[in-house]
Amino acid sequence: MDIFIKAVQLILSLSILVILHEFGHFFFARLFKIRVEKFYLFFDPWFSLFKFKKGETEYGVGWLPLGGYVKISGMIDESMDKEAMAQPAQPWEFRSKPAWQRLLVMVGGVVVNFITALFIFWMILFKWGESYIPVETAKYGLYYHEIGHEIGLQDGDIVLKVDDFDVESSSDIARLILIEKGKILTVKRGEEIISVSIPESYDQTFLRNEVKDFAGIRTPVVVAEVVKNSNASEAGLLIGDSIVSINDKSTAFFNEFTEEMQNQKSNDIDLGIYRNGQPMTIHAQVTENGTLGFDASGATGYAEIKMHKYGLWEAFPIGVKMGFDTLINYIKQMRLIFTKEGAKQVGGFGAMGKLFPANWSWLIFWSNTALISVILAFMNILPIPALDGGHVLFLLYEIVTGRKPGDKFMEYAQVTGMILLLGLLLFANGNDIFKLFSK
Structure with missing residues (x-):
């Protein structure tokens, strides 16, 4: 069930971001009267799960959940439609438009992803505010x-x-x-x-x-709530009890307690506690997950919790700053990927799924969605053929030199980029699989 909840959150988050990313391309294409043949969530080799046509565009959901795409007329993309590209250019095609318009079409997805992240951070601050412990x-x-x-x-x-x-x-x-x-x-x-x-x-x-x-x-282990019919309830734990040891091993602080509980999964233990200032020992059965079934009081009373609430417009500049800080920090830590240990940590969908908790939390869901949106924006603007950044690179070359790269060159670049991305996809998800089985 935990895996299912995480998977649902990941799929929902990525689906929202992919649709918005592709809408960015779609919006500018239609703004400049470029025909969009397809708008798909997920890829649809051989068949699609769902589709309908409205106007000139076919909308649908593919069966291969590796992203999404818009097929723009007159553009060399992952469809590699050479036959269409061999025909004379038409006024409604991407290749017939000025370079600056084609540039806006290509950066549209990245721009929408980043704006989405800023908007989510803004709404998070407005809805939940900020809290931290100095x-x-x-x-x-x-x-x-x-x-x-x-x-x-x-x-x-x-x-x-x-x-x-x-x-x-x-x-x-x-x-x-x-x-x-x-x-x-x-x-x-x-x-x-x-x-x-x-x-x-x-x-x-x-x-x-x-x-x-x-x-x-660091906080003491003080019982704030006992789950009904739990092992803690059966053991006789009461609200206000302070747990100080497990089997005579000192666990006066919550981090020590949780660490030792993981060592005692499914075991019978003796809990040393203080109740109303008096020491006593009670017996308890640890679950297979290393828990008893109670909530602790957390930092309340042991540290000052700073909470900031913001009005709608007051939250806006702080949300924008949070978005830019997230992007800058992500760029800075990219250097770690090119180290021995960093390469081992590169992950695919499994690593992304671990961002989400086993219990649904809208705050965490939207926080992670904003983070992933920033990552998608940055990764897509990298100057790699087959990514938006690769197309942007060639368009900037055209704007500067006045010469358009040849169709053959663009085809080879697209194939090279797709092979590179496929290799990276296999490497990242292979890391996830290796970690799963190595554990």
């Missing part, structure tokens, strides 16, 4: 991944700066180390301020260990 307010400090311990960080430390960048929330630390290539951490340990050096190639250590959460807020 690290300096964390009563018990932060906890760190084991690779953080390897460079000298201790649970309870608070990272205040990465080089000269101030750390606001715990999520900033990994971002500043990876994207801004941070070298020195300024750390508050008790009442002392110390420096922790970041080794060379630490980004490769991040990637090799597939670190998802480098740092987080």
Whole structure:
């Protein structure tokens, strides 16, 4: 069921973005009176799942969920319709239009994808606002991944700066180390301020260990709600109980507790708890997922939670900034793909599916959709034949030189680009399959 919910979210997200991307091409093509023969979600080799024709355009849904396309008359694209290209150019065809109009048709998809991302960020801020926990307010400090311990960080430390960048929330630390290539951490340990050096190639250590959460807020394990008929309920856990140990092993903080629970899947355990200030031990059965069936109180009472609510127009400039920041950060981290460990982390649909949670959350759904929209915009504008960016590159060459690349050259470039993209697709999804079976 978890996989199904993730898959539905991924397919819905990609379908929205693909339709909007192709609409960008469609809009400018029709604006300049260029005939659009097909508008498809997903690809339709041999047959389609659904189609209808309105005017000159056939609309449909293909069976191969690898994107979508619009077939524009008089354009060398993935259809490789050589017969049509051998005929004399017609006024309604792409190749008959001025270069600047053809350029707008080609960038239309990328522009719509990026505008979509900005719009979603704007609406997220208007609907849900922003919230984060300033690290300096964390009563018990932060906890760190084991690779953080390897460079000298201790649970309870608070990272205040990465080089000269101030750390606001715990999520900033990994971002500043990876994207801004941070070298020195300024750390508050008790009442002392110390420096922790970041080794060379630490980004490769991040990637090799597939670190998802480098740092987080440390909070005690205090029961806020007990699920009815759960193992926690049967064990006698009550709201307000503070769990401090599992089988006499100290688990005073939530990160320690969840880690040890994963080691105790399906086992009987002794929970050391404090109830109304009195220590006691209760017996419990851990589920096969490593849970008991209760919600903890989170950071409430142990850190200051900053919440910003925005009006409709107040959220607009902040949403735009969020969109541009997302794009810039993505471009900066692209360098990691060209490293040994980075190449191993390149993923396909499986990796994208992991972005979405097993429980439906509209906030997370739209946040991930905005992120993927930014990624699609950037990837499509890369100067690779068969992508929008490849066509843009050749059009810019034509505008600058006044000479149009020959049809044969465009055919060869299109085939080369398609082979390159197919290879990348196989490599990325092959990585997903390899990881699945290696685990």
